[in-house]
Amino acid sequence: MVKRQVVGAHYGLKDWIAQRGTAVFMAIYTVIFAFSTLMLPELSYEAWSGMFSGGLFKFLSFLFFLSVFYHAWIGVRDIWMDYVKPTGARLALHLVTLFLLVGYAGWAAQILWRL
Numbered sequence: 001m002v003k004r005q006v007v008g009a010h011y012g013l014k015d016w017i018a019q020r021g022t023a024v025f026m027a028i029y030t031v032i033f034a035f036s037t038l039m040l041p042e043l044s045y046e047a048w049s050g051m052f053s054g055g056l057f058k059f060l061s062f063l064f065f066l067s068v069f070y071h072a073w074i075g076v077r078d079i080w081m082d083y084v085k086p087t088g089a090r091l092a093l094h095l096v097t098l099f100l101l102v103g104y105a106g107w108a109a110q111i112l113w114r115l
Contacts, residue, residue: 019074022067029064052115065108069101 036057040047052058076097084090 015074015078019071022071025067026064026071029060029067032060033064049115052112058112058115062109062112065112066105069105073097073101 036051040051052061077094080090080093080097084093
């Protein structure tokens with residue numbers, strides 16, 4: 001008889017809370033971003049660049065992108081764990097997803113700090 005490992009009632013709770021927390025931050029940031037964009041005097045590169053010239057908005061934008069990528073990591077990782085049963089294929093998909101999301105984070109940082 002194979003003994004089943006009991007993981008407890010809190011298994012997955014941290015990921016659930018993290019995904020909800022990132023979703024709340026993304027929603028708040030989206031409202032702030034939309035309001036800030038609508039309040040620009042004109043839609044030009046100079047106005048857009050001026051909005052990002054302060055370090056705070058740049059930092060909040062980077063946190064937004066990190067939230068998007070972490071939120072995506074939790075969701076996609078759970079999809080791979082639930083639906084891809086061969087361990088090698090699942091590991092390969094986890095690694096490809098992880099490398100893509102880390103690369104996207106670096107790309108987002110490069111774009112933001114160029115503005």
